[in-house]
Amino acid sequence: MNKFNSIIAIALLAITFTSCKKDNEEPIVVAPPSDGSTLTLNGLIAAEAGSAAGNSVFVDFSTDKQTSVARASWDLGFYGGSDFRVILNNTTAAGAKVITTTNASLATVGEADTLGLTLAVSQASPANTDFAYFDAISGNLSNTVIPTVSATAADNKIIILNRGTGGSISAKSWIKLKVTRNTSGGYTLQYGKIKETTNFTTVDVPKDGNFNFKFVSLTNGAIVSAEPENSNWDITWTYSVYQTTFNGVIVPYNFSDLVFLNSLNGVTAGVVATSTVSYADFKEANISAVTFKTNRDAIGSSWRSTSPATGVKTDSFYVIKDGAGNYYKLKFISMGAGDSGTRGKPVIEYKLIKKGA
Known part of the structure; x- marks a missing residue:
C-alpha cells in the first residue's frame, strides 16, 4: 500500500510541476499585421x-x-524548394547559354565557345530570339536557362554566363560553371573565368526552405543575403x-x-x-x-x-x-x-x- 501511495504522490507531483511550468511559460505573441x-x-x-x-x-x-x-551583389540564386533550380540575376540582365557539346568540361570550354555570343539585351535592336539567354520574366521556374539540376552528375551541362551590365552595372569577367547535387541535399557549384583551365572554385550551397533562394556572388564565391526570408x-x-x-x-x-x-x-x-x-x-x-x-x-x-x-x-x-x-x-x-x-x-x-x- 505504501508503494502504491508513493506512486500516486509522484504522479501528482509531476502533474503539479507540469502545470506550474505551463503557467510560467511566456505566451507566444503574434504581432498583428500593419494597418x-x-x-x-x-x-x-x-x-x-x-x-x-x-x-x-x-x-x-x-x-x-x-x-x-x-542588384550587383549576387550572380546566381539556388532554389530552396523541392525542385533543384538555379536562376540568373535578371536585375543585372545576366544572360547564359548551355554548352551541349558531348564530354564538355570546365577545362575544355573556353573563349572559342563564346564566339558570336552576346548573352545580353540589345537596347538598340532587340530580337525575340534573345529570350533564350534569360530566365522567364514571369518567374516560372520551369523556364530557366540552366536546366533542372540532375541527380546524375554527368547529366548536368557546362554553362557560359555573362554576368550582365544592365542599368549601368560594371562589366565583369564571363564565367563558365557547372552545378550538381551534393550528398547533403543541396547544390555544389564549380566555376571559373572563361579562360581558366585549372583553377576552379567550388561552393556548396545548402537548401533552406525559409528562403526562396540562397544566393552566390561569383566575385568571391560567397553565399550572400540578397532577399529576405x-x-x-x-x-x-x-x-x-x-x-x-x-x-x-x-x-x-x-x-x-x-x-x-x-x-x-x-x-x-x-x-x-x-x-x-x-x-x-x-x-x-x-x-x-x-x-x-x-x-x-x-x-x-x-x-x-x-x-x-x-x-x-x-x-x-x-x-x-x-x-x-x-x-x-x-x-x-x-x-x-x-x-x-x-x-x-x-x-x-x-x-x-x-x-x-
Whole structure:
C-alpha cells in the first residue's frame, strides 16, 4: 500500500510541476499585421541615375519593412524548394547559354565557345530570339536557362554566363560553371573565368526552405543575403530584364521601376480602375470583384509611365493578397518629374482592408 501511495504522490507531483511550468511559460505573441503606411523606397545606392537605381527594394506590408539589396551583389540564386533550380540575376540582365557539346568540361570550354555570343539585351535592336539567354520574366521556374539540376552528375551541362551590365552595372569577367547535387541535399557549384583551365572554385550551397533562394556572388564565391526570408516580403521594386514590343514583335528589354510579386510565397495581385471605385472608397466588400493574378509580373511596369513625363499612373491602383491571407490596397504616389517625385525613390501607400484568418 505504501508503494502504491508513493506512486500516486509522484504522479501528482509531476502533474503539479507540469502545470506550474505551463503557467510560467511566456505566451507566444503574434504581432498583428500593419494597418498600412506610406513608404519612400530606397532604390539609390549613391549618386547613380534613378533610371539605373542600384538597389532592388523588398517590401513587407504586414511589418512596414523595406529591405534594399544591391542588384550587383549576387550572380546566381539556388532554389530552396523541392525542385533543384538555379536562376540568373535578371536585375543585372545576366544572360547564359548551355554548352551541349558531348564530354564538355570546365577545362575544355573556353573563349572559342563564346564566339558570336552576346548573352545580353540589345537596347538598340532587340530580337525575340534573345529570350533564350534569360530566365522567364514571369518567374516560372520551369523556364530557366540552366536546366533542372540532375541527380546524375554527368547529366548536368557546362554553362557560359555573362554576368550582365544592365542599368549601368560594371562589366565583369564571363564565367563558365557547372552545378550538381551534393550528398547533403543541396547544390555544389564549380566555376571559373572563361579562360581558366585549372583553377576552379567550388561552393556548396545548402537548401533552406525559409528562403526562396540562397544566393552566390561569383566575385568571391560567397553565399550572400540578397532577399529576405520568403515569408517576410510581398513585392520588390527593381531594375530588370523585361519585355516590350519592337517592330511588332515581343522582345526582351531592360526596364527601370519594375514591381514584382513574391509569387513563390503565394502573393497575388489584382488591378482596380479608379473609374470603378476610388482608392479611398475601396473596402473589404469590393474584394470579390477583383481578379487576382498569380504571375510574378502581375504589376510589372503597368503602374508608371515615362511619357510625356515620368510619373505614376493615377487611373488605377492594386489589391495585394499576401502569403498570410491579408489583403492590402496599394497605390503609387510619386516616382519622377511628372509627379514631383524622385526617380529611384518611389513613394507608395498601402492600407489593410482584410486581415487573414
